[in-house]
Amino acid sequence: MQTLNRRQFLKLAGIASALAALPRAVGAATTPARVVVVGGGFGGATAAKYIRMWGGNVQVTLVDTNANHISCILSNLVLTGALPMSRITLGYNALKANYGITVVQGRAVGIDGAGNTVTVSTAGGNQVLSYDHLVLSPGIDFIAPPAGTWDANLTPHAWQAGPQTTLLQTQLAAMRNGDTFVMTVPKSPYRCPPGPYERACVVADYLKTKKRTGAKVIVLDANASIQAEPIAFGNAFNVTHAGVIEYVPNATVQSVDSASRSIVTSARTVNNAKVLNYIPNQKAGAIAAGLTPNGFVSVNPLTYGVAAYPNIHVIGDACAVPASDGKAVPKSGHMANSQAKVCADAIVRALAGEAPDQNVATNSACYSPITATTSSWLSANYNYGDIYDAAGVVKGKGMHRVDLGEADKVTSGNYNDMFTWANSLFADSFV
Ligand SMILES: Cc1cc2nc3c(=O)[nH]c(=O)nc-3n(C[C@H](O)[C@H](O)[C@H](O)COP(=O)(O)OP(=O)(O)OC[C@H]3O[C@@H](n4cnc5c(N)ncnc54)[C@H](O)[C@@H]3O)c2cc1C
Incomplete structure (x- = not known):
């Protein structure tokens, strides 16, 4: 296992993806394309933001059951009273103001994959939203x-x-x-x-x-x-x-x-x-349940599209992406944010009639407080490519794990870096 020093890790954990430097506009269409994103957590908020940033003439509607997203990241420190709940409460106002995203508060209750609509139950009754692409980032449900x-x-x-x-x-x-x-x-x-x-x-x-x-x-x-x-x-x-x-x-x-x-x-x-x-075993959030017989939804890691409906994309904790280490890529907020950018780029390309980029990378990071003043960390980086079975034979395409880094020591420096990292992830997803 490779151990990275703090400097190397912060470089790897940098949230601003190289993709951010490549805005592309879907300029030709006069009628805006419609993208609906269900779930305004780390995956969904990031996807909505980046589709608007990179997509030009695209209408993006973000649907979440709640008025704000409460982050699981740092929530163990709210449990112990080290942080207030307000520190992990992330609103949608910046996404509306900065990117022109329409936010609907309600629960998505049904998808018509053939008709390209999603039904949302709101305080004012059901709304049926039409889409050209639908992104699902509903997180987990419990077994x-x-x-x-x-x-x-x-x-x-x-x-x-x-x-x-x-x-x-x-x-x-x-x-x-x-x-x-x-x-x-x-x-x-x-x-x-x-x-x-x-x-x-x-x-x-x-x-x-x-x-x-x-x-x-x-x-x-x-x-x-x-x-x-x-x-x-x-x-x-x-x-x-x-x-x-x-x-x-x-x-x-x-x-x-x-x-x-x-x-x-x-x-x-x-x-x-x-x-x-009691933390139960987990599966994809209920709205994605129709797309998977059990557990989590298999997706194409170039687009996060599902085989039956390539214009329905599942990102974040709800999806399953095989990796070369024999495990699925980890379910983390950092990974959800990373997958959201790959998915956003693929949607913007699809709307412009282009094929998805083959050269995609994703990454994950978690900081783990060990005491009230010290922390460890873990990071993993993946590139799209061949994945192998135990005998070293290519068994298909997936995400190839290029490295796995772990803190060499549990330190107060790591604890402080945790807040820098979290602030950066929160801002990249919600601001
Ligand atoms: C204690 C703890 C610590 C963690 N620490 C880290 C860490 O250090 N680093 C890290 O990267 N990750 C960490 N995570 C994991 C991280 O929180 C998740 O991986 C991440 O939130 C997944 O993002 P997501 O978009 O898939 O789902 P979520 O962020 O859970 O977002 C799902 C959203 O969808 C909404 N939703 C669900 N169903 C519907 C529906 N039908 N209609 C409308 N809205 C719906 C929900 O209201 C929610 O806002 C931690 C998790 C826990 C529990």
């Missing part, structure tokens, strides 16, 4: 546990930020000496591979800072091992937070009873936890 009575209003996942974050924050703040915070790590692939381990660390750090003697964090991981930054998190669990975090691998969830905050897994049963942060 219920096999048995039990699961209620996220009692045992919050906080894996979609907002009221769930506030609920878990309140439950954490109510913990006292000797109490147990039990959390699960979903089966891969899931949103933000390092995110659950990061949460275990900041919760442990919070309990120590608040002097909750004997309080513990039990991490029930459905996977066989830590899914991201195993050295940094292994050290955090065994050294930095030794005696507070207990890590249990191969813990497949069998049932959840939210009322009693009890959970049964293949490796451990815990009854009556003080807090049960």
Whole structure:
């Protein structure tokens, strides 16, 4: 594994893609093309912005259920009270004012792929929006546990930020000496591979800072091992937070009873936890469910189009893009932003009658606080190309992972850089 220094990483993590220097106008058409984007998170907001920036005479309508997007990125620090909710609340006014994007608040409830329309349920009734291209970036949905009575209003996942974050924050703040915070790590692939381990660390750090003697964090991981930054998190669990975090691998969830905050897994049963942060297994957001038989939506990584309807594009956490390391590319906000630009460029080219660019690259970065003042980081970069099976034989096209970088140390410098990186990503997506 290649370890990058901070300078190299910041260069790699630079949000402004080289593509940004290549505006292209769809000038010839007199009737503007119509692009509808469903989901105003990191993928959808970026796609809407860049299609307007690069596309010229294109009408872009962005649809989101909520008036603002609450970012999952940095939300573990809202959980511990280190940041206010306002720090992760991202509005759409700049997208409207700076790029002329029409924003509709409502839930997309149906797609007519043959008729090129999407139906949106709004406070004022249903609206049917026609499109030439439809971009879906609805994020994730949850898969219920096999048995039990699961209620996220009692045992919050906080894996979609907002009221769930506030609920878990309140439950954490109510913990006292000797109490147990039990959390699960979903089966891969899931949103933000390092995110659950990061949460275990900041919760442990919070309990120590608040002097909750004997309080513990039990991490029930459905996977066989830590899914991201195993050295940094292994050290955090065994050294930095030794005696507070207990890590249990191969813990497949069998049932959840939210009322009693009890959970049964293949490796451990815990009854009556003080807090049960059950983060369920995941699939594509519901509006994309019709495009995939299970899990996440397969797309062409040159356009993010789906095979059945090439003018319907799925980006961000909802899509599945195979990579040369045998895993799908990671589900992160940084990756959603990166995929959105590739998708925007492909749509603008398609509207101008051009083929998609073959020379595309995407990248991902995550910063992981380990304590209230220190952080680690992880980055990965991908180029489009051949991907191989275990025997080294070409098995098709996908994203070739060109490097994977990890912080060599957990430092306060990384913690400060995290805010520079997040500010840059937030601005590139929403301003
Ligand atoms: C604790 C935590 C920490 C994280 N840390 C990082 C990090 O350090 N770096 C990083 O890059 N990523 C991080 N992530 C992951 C990141 O948040 C996601 O990968 C990213 O948000 C995915 O973007 P998206 O556009 O696919 O979905 P989202 O950002 O979730 O956006 C989906 C949007 O679609 C809307 N929507 C859904 N369905 C509909 C519908 N039918 N109609 C209308 N609107 C709809 C939702 O309201 C939402 O606004 C973290 C995640 C968590 C949980």
